[in-house]
Amino acid sequence: MTTNGETARVLVIPCSGIGKVHGLISREATYEITDNLAQANADTMCLALLVMGDEEALSKIRSSHCITIDGCPKYCAQKNVELAGGQVAESIMVAEAFKNHRGAQPGTATKLTEDGWLVVREIAEGLSDRVQDLCGCEGEH
Amino acid sequence: MARKYAILPCNGLDKLQGPLSREVALALVEETGGEIVCPVLLNSARPRYEKILGELPLIIIDGCGTKCASKLAGSLNLKVDRKVLIADEMKTSALTPEDSLSLGPAGLEFAKALATLLAEDMPEEPSADLSADFDSPVEYTSVTHDKFIFRIPAAGFHFNENDCWVRVKGTRARIGVSDYVQQNLTDISYFGPPIVGREIGQFDDAGTVESVKSTMDVISPVSGKIVAVNTALVDNPEIINEDPYEKGWIAELELTDFESDRELLIDGAAYGEIVKKKAAEAQH
Numbered sequence: 001m002t003t004n005g006e007t008a009r010v011l012v013i014p015c016s017g018i019g020k021v022h023g024l025i026s027r028e029a030t031y032e033i034t035d036n037l038a039q040a041n042a043d044t045m046c047l048a049l050l051v052m053g054d055e056e057a058l059s060k061i062r063s064s065h066c067i068t069i070d071g072c073p074k075y076c077a078q079k080n081v082e083l084a085g086g087q088v089a090e091s092i093m094v095a096e097a098f099k100n101h102r103g104a105q106p107g108t109a110t111k112l113t114e115d116g117w118l119v120v121r122e123i124a125e126g127l128s129d130r131v132q133d134l135c136g137c138e139g140e141h
Numbered sequence: 142m143a144r145k146y147a148i149l150p151c152n153g154l155d156k157l158q159g160p161l162s163r164e165v166a167l168a169l170v171e172e173t174g175g176e177i178v179c180p181v182l183l184n185s186a187r188p189r190y191e192k193i194l195g196e197l198p199l200i201i202i203d204g205c206g207t208k209c210a211s212k213l214a215g216s217l218n219l220k221v222d223r224k225v226l227i228a229d230e231m232k233t234s235a236l237t238p239e240d241s242l243s244l245g246p247a248g249l250e251f252a253k254a255l256a257t258l259l260a261e262d263m264p265e266e267p268s269a270d271l272s273a274d275f276d277s278p279v280e281y282t283s284v285t286h287d288k289f290i291f292r293i294p295a296a297g298f299h300f301n302e303n304d305c306w307v308r309v310k311g312t313r314a315r316i317g318v319s320d321y322v323q324q325n326l327t328d329i330s331y332f333g334p335p336i337v338g339r340e341i342g343q344f345d346d347a348g349t350v351e352s353v354k355s356t357m358d359v360i361s362p363v364s365g366k367i368v369a370v371n372t373a374l375v376d377n378p379e380i381i382n383e384d385p386y387e388k389g390w391i392a393e394l395e396l397t398d399f400e401s402d403r404e405l406l407i408d409g410a411a412y413g414e415i416v417k418k419k420a421a422e423a424q425h
Binding site for chain 2: 035
């Protein structure tokens, strides 16, 4: 997608996920992508802003590739982005990521353990590759 | 112990104040045992939070000036007991969180300190055992209209013309709806309780009762602070049909000024006459 002829940045949107460790993982994975791994090509957006129908947020979401990270099978992030007219290019659920880490103890809603941070990094690395694909800048990673 | 609140943070993401609102909310739950309300889930699945929002007063924690949580509460017509704006709290706090969305030690310390401050400022949890004084048996009289018989307590109850009663014991009172209401509504299928901890005025709403026929706001005959609600009615609202004056009580209040409230209330005998008139009008 483009805005004024320039490639738009990819929006990575986690669920609000408050009160559960999977929600915290979705949020931390998002920060890892937007602040570190794909800083040049990815932004995030506050889901509550989108839900409340903020015009600027709606406009931005409709003109960007979106990646959603949901904590649980309610898929709040994916559903609300789609409801707002956004195109979800990639959607992942944190609980699914734990299938490769049976027995892992990720921590609590307020603090992640090393197991939790391991899953954060794994999700973030996979999705930052996807960000580069969507931007057509595969050579940069 | 500080009383419990339903806590609705904005749970924001892309500004520092957002993650702080989330962290303050979680720390407040740890301190007071309240319940978190996720703003996104609330918007898409409100029934999930109906019970919590019915039983607990609501505190809103907004991060930035956009005030998404406040806007959401407004759009859903939620009654808000307290609002906190993190951006304002940051201006007055001696603690300065790091400028990082993923909170560092200073951010966590700020959140913990603010949660402690809020918890200390919350009113005490009302005593759970407030009901003993209301256990004494009630004697009834009745009025009739046509084939209908309406029970009315012989003494000790006051009524307003909105068909709600109050039974006073010292500085405490229980309120509820009359036998006329339960017969008029027929099978009551839903009870919406008022919020414990809320101050209400005389003739303010204090919950709802609903049947397939109609919905009725409970109009409080007295002013005061709600200290308990009859939670048994949430799962079994038919208790109001079975026993509207005793087991079907709606809420218990700490009275503010009963002597003044009393001037606008009537006794059982006068209420009986009103019931007869209403029943006659309903037939025509």
